[in-house]
Amino acid sequence: MANPSTKKRVLSGMRSTGKLHLGNYVGALENWVRMQDEYECFFFIADWHALTTDYADTSRLKENSVDVLLDWLAAGLDPAKCVMFIQSHIPAHAELHLLLSMITPLGWLERVPTYKEQKENIKEKDLGTYGFLGYPVLQSADILIYKADVVPVGEDQVAHVELTREIARRFNSLYVPNRETFVTAVKIAIGQPPAVFPEPVALLTPAPRLPGTDGRKMSKSYGNAVMLTDPETVVRQKLKTMVTDPARVRRTDRGDPDVCPVGDLHKIFSTKETMAKVYEGCRSAGIGCIECKGWVADTVVKILNPMQERRKKYEDNPGLAWDILEAGSARAREVAGATMQEVRESMGLDYSSNYAGEKDSQQ
Numbered sequence: 299m300a301n302p303s304t305k306k307r308v309l310s311g312m313r314s315t316g317k318l319h320l321g322n323y324v325g326a327l328e329n330w331v332r333m334q335d336e337y338e339c340f341f342f343i344a345d346w347h348a349l350t351t352d353y354a355d356t357s358r359l360k361e362n363s364v365d366v367l368l369d370w371l372a373a374g375l376d377p378a379k380c381v382m383f384i385q386s387h388i389p390a391h392a393e394l395h396l397l398l399s400m401i402t403p404l405g406w407l408e409r410v411p412t413y414k415e416q417k418e419n420i421k422e423k424d425l426g427t428y429g430f431l432g433y434p435v436l437q438s439a440d441i442l443i444y445k446a447d448v449v450p451v452g453e454d455q456v457a458h459v460e461l462t463r464e465i466a467r468r469f470n471s472l473y474v475p476n477r478e479t480f481v482t483a484v485k486i487a488i489g490q491p492p493a494v495f496p497e498p499v500a501l502l503t504p505a506p507r508l509p510g511t512d513g514r515k516m517s518k519s520y521g522n523a524v525m526l527t528d529p530e531t532v533v534r535q536k537l538k539t540m541v542t543d544p545a546r547v548r549r550t551d552r553g554d555p556d557v558c559p560v561g562d563l564h565k566i567f568s569t570k571e572t573m574a575k576v577y578e579g580c581r582s583a584g585i586g587c588i589e590c591k592g593w594v595a596d597t598v599v600k601i602l603n604p605m606q607e608r609r610k611k612y613e614d615n616p617g618l619a620w621d622i623l624e625a626g627s628a629r630a631r632e633v634a635g636a637t638m639q640e641v642r643e644s645m646g647l648d649y650s651s652n653y654a655g656e657k658d659s660q661q
């Protein structure tokens with residue numbers, strides 16, 4: 299393994315919304331699993347972010363966080379290769395969020411596209427809160443506190459990473475001259491800009507749009523999702539009811555996999571050979587839709603089986619998952635603590651030298 303310090307640092311998070319589905323897997327998780335070999339990775343469960351919309355009912359918050367973690371481990375995130383933790387276990391995120399909120403103009407937040415969209419779309423909850431407007435500031439704190447180089451995200455999150463870059467730039471330009479001049483001079487001498495926060499780049503996850511059983515984008519809230527924890531019989535049942543090419547009403551009608559959601563699933567999961575059989579059989583009415591759906595179910599079950607076995611190992615021994623979180627939190631706290639020390643120094647908030655022997659009180 300390469301020296302971790304020479305690897306670029308990746309950070310990403312998922313809100314703790316409970317069990318994950320196939321769309322989450324191909325949209326993000328599968329990519330994270332690949333990245334853990336190449337980068338120094340930090341992945342965390344954003345339980346505070348979940349609160350920005352679900353503050354009124356917190357009864358499942360903890361259970362949801364654990365479910366996300368179990369799905370991560372099931373999918374192949376490996377505690378020997380990446381750091382996993384829960385956001386609220388690292389309170390320094392909240393401290394940085396507060397400090398960044400001081401320098402973030404309201405206009406920047408009101409302009410974030412997800413803010414307006416979600417406020418309009420989610421009518422059943424009152425999102426006119428301070429916390430909801432500040433969602434991307436908290437996300438910026440999540441990213442900047444680890445000085446992440448790369449942030450793998452879906453398209454809807456790119457604007458949040460852009461905002462993070464703007465906040466980083468503003469912070470650096472406001473406070474970096476306050477830092478100890480010697481440190482600054484050395485950094486300039488070795489060609490490093492005297493910045494506290496590097497500007498992270500968003501890495502857009504190349505994710506195919508995964509249709510759910512009703513043909514719309516797979517989403518837990520639409521009730522059209524295949525969960526990573528669904529047993530084989532449930533997977534087969536769900537896929538059996540999936541909508542198909544509307545032109546293929548009878549068995550004798552020809553169809554086209556390119557306009558069929560089942561065809562889309564085949565394109566994502568099936569081998570070239572199966573794909574060829576699907577095109578040929580569908581266009582000639584040589585196969586029936588039930589058969590075709592059976593093939594896609596075979597492939598999906600094959601992907602889910604090893605995940606479910608791994609999940610079971612952790613479910614049977616809950617101590618394992620908590621040990622992983624404990625170790626992950628310790629590592630995260632170490633990095634976040636060091637950044638916060640620099641942040642406080644830069645902002646003139648470092649009182650620790652006046653409290654002899656109590657340096658730790660600010661960590």
Ligand code: TRP
Nearest residue numbers: 309310311312313344347437440
């Ligand atoms: N907002 C992200 C989402 O809904 C989750 C998230 C929180 C995140 N903090 C982050 C993603 C930091 C990347 C980096 O998917």
Ligand code: SF4
Nearest residue numbers: 553558560580587590
């Ligand atoms: Fe869709 Fe397969 Fe039926 Fe063709 S045969 S319409 S691809 S389900």
